[in-house]
Amino acid sequence: xxxxxxxxLLLLSMASYTAVAVEYRKFDQxxxxxxxxxxIEELRCLVCQNQTIADSNAELAQDxxxxxxxxxxxxxSKDEIAEFMTQRYGDFVLYxxxxxxxxxxxxxxxxxxxxxxxxxxxxxxxxxxxxxxxxLTEEEIKQKTKIxxxxxxxxxQ
Amino acid sequence: MFKYLAPLVLFIVMAIFxxxxxxxxxxxxxxxxxxxxxxxxxxxxxxxxxxxxxxDALIGDVWIFNVWASWCGSCRIEHPIFNQLAKKKLVTLVGxxxxxxxxxxxxxxxxxxxxxxxxxxxxxxRTGIDYGVYGVPETFIIDKKGIVRYKHTGPVEVxxxxxxxxxxxxxxxxxx
Numbered sequence: 001x002x003x004x005x006x007x008x009l010l011l012l013s014m015a016s017y018t019a020v021a022v023e024y025r026k027f028d029q030x031x032x033x034x035x036x037x038x039x040i041e042e043l044r045c046l047v048c049q050n051q052t053i054a055d056s057n058a059e060l061a062q063d064x065x066x067x068x069x070x071x072x073x074x075x076x077s078k079d080e081i082a083e084f085m086t087q088r089y090g091d092f093v094l095y096x097x098x099x100x101x102x103x104x105x106x107x108x109x110x111x112x113x114x115x116x117x118x119x120x121x122x123x124x125x126x127x128x129x130x131x132x133x134x135x136l137t138e139e140e141i142k143q144k145t146k147i148x149x150x151x152x153x154x155x156x157q
Numbered sequence: 158m159f160k161y162l163a164p165l166v167l168f169i170v171m172a173i174f175x176x177x178x179x180x181x182x183x184x185x186x187x188x189x190x191x192x193x194x195x196x197x198x199x200x201x202x203x204x205x206x207x208x209x210x211x212x213d214a215l216i217g218d219v220w221i222f223n224v225w226a227s228w229c230g231s232c233r234i235e236h237p238i239f240n241q242l243a244k245k246k247l248v249t250l251v252g253x254x255x256x257x258x259x260x261x262x263x264x265x266x267x268x269x270x271x272x273x274x275x276x277x278x279x280x281x282x283r284t285g286i287d288y289g290v291y292g293v294p295e296t297f298i299i300d301k302k303g304i305v306r307y308k309h310t311g312p313v314e315v316x317x318x319x320x321x322x323x324x325x326x327x328x329x330x331x332x333x
Binding site: 046047049059060063064067086087088089090092 | 183186187188189190256281282283285286287288289291292
């Protein structure tokens with residue numbers, strides 16, 4: 001019983017941990033609020049690199065959320081805000097970076113590795129099949145039965 | 158032959174990737190500001206009530222823009238190195254006192270020495286955002302035309318100062 005109690009407590013504390021307090025923002029237009037929510041999920045917190053600014057409560061994340069909010073209030077579009085951020089922090093700030101020469105490997109890499117894997121799989125399975133269909137010569141068949149007999153004798157003893 | 162070489166080749170490729178990965182610093186994000194005009198600012202000067210410094214006032218000089226704060230632990234590591242640089246009177250040192258309390262900042266300088274010719278206060282962190290600051294301390298070198306030429310993230314160590322910063326400063330000062 002105690003175990004279950006502590007488990008529930010642990011889960012509850014984890015829940016409150018992931019739901020980091022994101023300050024309340026008032027929007028006049030629901031569209032702006034929607035863009036705000038999308039943007040803070042797409043911008044990386046550069047202090048805690050594997051979190052978005054929506055997830056992080058680092059000071060920088062708070063400041064960047066404020067920046068996004070203010071720019072939306074000024075009537076800036078989603079692309080303008082993303083542009084503003086990349087001018088200052090580089091493509092790394094975007095969780096969804098644009099496809100270009102510098103980020104090409106990032107986008108194509110997984111497909112290339114998948115293809116390499118498929119080719120390897122194909123090559124290896126084909127080779128295995130070949131070994132099963134090898135034709136034995138008369139001499140080899142004789143040897144094979146001889147070996148088998150020897151093995152059987154051994155097993156009987 | 159392929160059968161025996163394949164694992165070896167695979168191992169070498171993986172080893173190269175792992176070695177590269179280990180030697181990369183994930184904190185070192187290339188700044189898009191390099192070779193761009195330094196972002197404008199107009200900020201109050203620390204310790205001089207009413208005085209404001211703008212970026213344009215620094216044009217014509219090579220200057221170092223060092224982001225620091227009294228709450229920043231690793232700023233203490235690089236601080237003596239900047240104190241040493243200041244003694245050489247080689248370059249204008251401007252401090253960006255980032256998201257700090259003026260009183261705490263003044264006390265910090267009084268205690269550890271003040272290498273800065275001037276420090277400006279960015280209490281809201283807006284100039285910090287313009288400069289893409291994400292990990293204090295950070296150090297920018299800006300040339301006579303106001304172009305950012307170099308950025309260092311994290312504490313500057315003796316090695317960086319002697320082998321990168323000072324040679325670059327001298328080179329930029331020689332530019333017309």
